[in-house]
Amino acid sequence: MSLSLDIARVIANARLTDEQKARIQALHYRDAGHGYDAFGMHPDVVALGEAILGPLYDGYFRVVSKGHENIPGDGPAIIAGNHSGALPADAAMTWLDVLRHSQPPRVARAVADHFVPMLPLLGTLFARGGMVGGSRGNARTLLEAGDLLLIFPEGVPGIAKHFRDRYRLQDWRVGHVELAIRHSAPVVPLGIVGPEEQMPQVGRIPVALMGAPFIPITLTPLPLPVRYHMRYGAPIRTDLDYRPEHADDPGAVREAAARVKAAVQGLLEEGLREREGIFA
Amino acid sequence: MSGVLVTGADAPIGERLVRTLLDDKRVSHVLAVGARPLEQALPFTNDRRLTYLSVDLRRERRVREMLFGPARDLGVRTVLHTAMGRGAGEEGKGVHLWNVEATRDLLALCERHPTVKTFVLRSYAEVYQVQADLPVLIGEDHPLNLSPNAPQYVRDRVEADLHACVRMGLSPLRIVVLRCAEVLAPGTGSQLFDYLESPICFRPMGYDPMLNLMSVNDLVEALGLAAHAGEQGVFNVPGADTLPLSLCIQKWGRPAIPVPGAWMTPLYRWRRQLRGHDFSYGMNRRRFHYSGVLDGRRARDVLGYVPSHPIDWPVSG
Numbered sequence A: 001m002s003l004s005l006d007i008a009r010v011i012a013n014a015r016l017t018d019e020q021k022a023r024i025q026a027l028h029y030r031d032a033g034h035g036y037d038a039f040g041m042h043p044d045v046v047a048l049g050e051a052i053l054g055p056l057y058d059g060y061f062r063v064v065s066k067g068h069e070n071i072p073g074d075g076p077a078i079i080a081g082n083h084s085g086a087l088p089a090d091a092a093m094t095w096l097d098v099l100r101h102s103q104p105p106r107v108a109r110a111v112a113d114h115f116v117p118m119l120p121l122l123g124t125l126f127a128r129g130g131m132v133g134g135s136r137g138n139a140r141t142l143l144e145a146g147d148l149l150l151i152f153p154e155g156v157p158g159i160a161k162h163f164r165d166r167y168r169l170q171d172w173r174v175g176h177v178e179l180a181i182r183h184s185a186p187v188v189p190l191g192i193v194g195p196e197e198q199m200p201q202v203g204r205i206p207v208a209l210m211g212a213p214f215i216p217i218t219l220t221p222l223p224l225p226v227r228y229h230m231r232y233g234a235p236i237r238t239d240l241d242y243r244p245e246h247a248d249d250p251g252a253v254r255e256a257a258a259r260v261k262a263a264v265q266g267l268l269e270e271g272l273r274e275r276e277g278i279f280a
Numbered sequence B: 001m002s003g004v005l006v007t008g009a010d011a012p013i014g015e016r017l018v019r020t021l022l023d024d025k026r027v028s029h030v031l032a033v034g035a036r037p038l039e040q041a042l043p044f045t046n047d048r049r050l051t052y053l054s055v056d057l058r059r060e061r062r063v064r065e066m067l068f069g070p071a072r073d074l075g076v077r078t079v080l081h082t083a084m085g086r087g088a089g090e091e092g093k094g095v096h097l098w099n100v101e102a103t104r105d106l107l108a109l110c111e112r113h114p115t116v117k118t119f120v121l122r123s124y125a126e127v128y129q130v131q132a133d134l135p136v137l138i139g140e141d142h143p144l145n146l147s148p149n150a151p152q153y154v155r156d157r158v159e160a161d162l163h164a165c166v167r168m169g170l171s172p173l174r175i176v177v178l179r180c181a182e183v184l185a186p187g188t189g190s191q192l193f194d195y196l197e198s199p200i201c202f203r204p205m206g207y208d209p210m211l212n213l214m215s216v217n218d219l220v221e222a223l224g225l226a227a228h229a230g231e232q233g234v235f236n237v238p239g240a241d242t243l244p245l246s247l248c249i250q251k252w253g254r255p256a257i258p259v260p261g262a263w264m265t266p267l268y269r270w271r272r273q274l275r276g277h278d279f280s281y282g283m284n285r286r287r288f289h290y291s292g293v294l295d296g297r298r299a300r301d302v303l304g305y306v307p308s309h310p311i312d313w314p315v316s317g
Helices: A003-015 A018-025 A043-060 A089-101 A122-128 A136-144 A155-159 A175-182 A244-248 A250-274 B012-023 B060-073 B093-111 B152-167 B191-196 B216-228 B245-251 B261-275 B297-303
Strands: A064-066 A077-081 A108-112 A148-151 A187-193 A201-205 A215-218 A229-232 B003-007 B029-034 B050-054 B076-081 B118-124 B174-180 B201-204 B210-214 B233-237 B241-244 B256-259
Touching (some): A003 A018, A003 A043, A043 A089, A043 A122, A077 A089, A077 A250, A089 A108, A089 A187, A089 A229, A108 A136, A136 A148, A148 A175, A175 A187, A175 A244, A244 A250, B012 B216, B029 B060, B060 B076, B060 B093, B076 B093, B076 B216, B093 B118, B093 B152, B174 B216, B191 B245, B201 B245, B201 B261, B216 B297, B241 B245, B245 B256
Parallel strands (some): A064 A229, A077 A148, A077 A187, B003 B029, B003 B076, B029 B050, B076 B118, B118 B174
Antiparallel strands (some): A201 A215, B210 B241
C-alpha cells in the first residue's frame, strides 16, 4: 500500500475514537479492485478527513446540527444547501456532519465546480474523500448507484457573495432537482447559518488562479471562529411528486427548484432567529 | 461461429487470440493474417484448423484476393480486426493507410463478401476525451477526442472507430466496435507500459488520476464474446484494474517522483530522443491529470463481458 495511505491510516488511528473508526468501517462504498472506487474515493482518506476536520468541527466552528433523521439511510438522495464563506468550509463541515450523523454512515459525495479537480493536491485529496467534479455524468452515475450527493445550487456565486448579501440566496440553479426528478431521488434541504459571516468578502480580483475563477478580497485572512448551525429539513419527495419524464419539463423543474430554495431559505431564517450571536 | 479471420495475428494480442480461438471447438477454422512472413509470425502452425497468411493490409488488391480466395473457401463468417499501428511515434501517410484506410477497405470488402456476416473492430479507450469537466466514468456516449492537435496515433484511431460506427445499420454486416482499455503488456503499443519501463517514473505533482487497465486475457475474452454475440454496437471494454497512477507505478516496482507538470514534457521528450522510448507525455498529459475510467455496463449487459483477469503486477500487496 502506498506511503500516503499508510500515513493517512496512522493519523486516523491516532486521532479517531473507536466508535468513529467503526463508522468508517461500516461505510458502504464500491471498491473498484484496489481499495479505491472508480472516482478515487478511499475509506482511509475518508478517515483522515475526519481526523483533520474533526478539531475544526468540534473546536473551531463548534457545529450544532439538527434534523439528521431527514438524511435517507440508503438509496439515491441529494442534500441541497446554501453556500458561502469565500472558502468551502461549509462543504467540509457538512461532509463531516453527514459522516458522523447519518444512519447507517454515509459519505456525502460533494459535487464541486469544474475547476476543483484541476487544483493540484486539493483536487486529488478531495476526490479521495468522495468529491466529484460537477459534470452531469458524474452525478448521474452516483445517483444510479444509490449514492448521497451534496450540492450547493448557488455554486461559485454563492461562495463569492458579498458580505452585504449574506443569507440571501443567490441565483438558484436547477440542475439538482432535474437530477433528483430523473432519478427519483428525494432532496434534503439544508440551511447553514454561520459561514456567511466567517470571512466577510468585500470584493474580488477577477484573475483566474489555478483554475479558480477569481481571488476573493476578504476582511480576514482566515475564517473567523463563527459557530455553524446546520438544519436538515424534511425531504422534498421529488420521487413522489414528479415522474422521471418531468425532468425534461422546464416548468416542473423550476417549480421543484423553487420549493427547494424556499425550504432552504426557511431553514436559514429559523436558524438566524434561534441563534444567540455569530459566535454563540 | 464457423471460420474466423484475425488480422494482426503476428502481434502479441492477435497471437493470443488465435490460440484461444483454436481452443474453441465451435470455430471450424482460423485464418490468421499478419504482416510478417510465416516463419517469423506464429510459433504454432501445426494445427490443421489454422491457416496463416502474410498480407499487407494497405494493399487493397491483396486484401481482396485474400478475402475472396482463402477466406471464402474456408467459410469465414467473422472478421476480428485487431491490426493497427502500435507506436505513438509512428506518423505519416503510410501509417494512416495502415490504421484507417486498411480498416475502411477491409470493411467495404466484407460488406460484399458472400460468407462474412460479422465485423469486430478492436478500438481503443484513447478515442475518448479526458478532461476535468467531463465525467470520470466514460460511457459509450462520452465525447471523442476530435482535436486537430491530437497526435496521429489518436486521430487515426478515432477515424477508424467512427468509420465503423457510421456503417452500423447501413451495412449488411453485424458490426461491433470494442473500445478497449489500455492493455498493460509488452508489444501491445501500451504507452503506460513504456512509461513504466523507466527505472524511475516522474509524474505531475499534485495529481493522481484514476486509470483503468486491462490484461491481454480479458481483451481476448471480450473479442471472443463479441464474435459470438448476436448484437451489434459500440461497447466499452474495461479491464479488471482500476487504480490511481501512483499505485500503478508502485505495483510495477518503480519509484514515483512527483515533479512540476511543466517539467514532464521536456523530461519525457529527452527520454524519447536519448533512449528511443515510445512514451509521449503530450499524448498522455490529460490522463496524467484527470481520471477517466471506462464504464463497462453495456458490454456486461449485452455481451456478457465481465473483466476477470487482473494484471499480474510485479509487486503484490
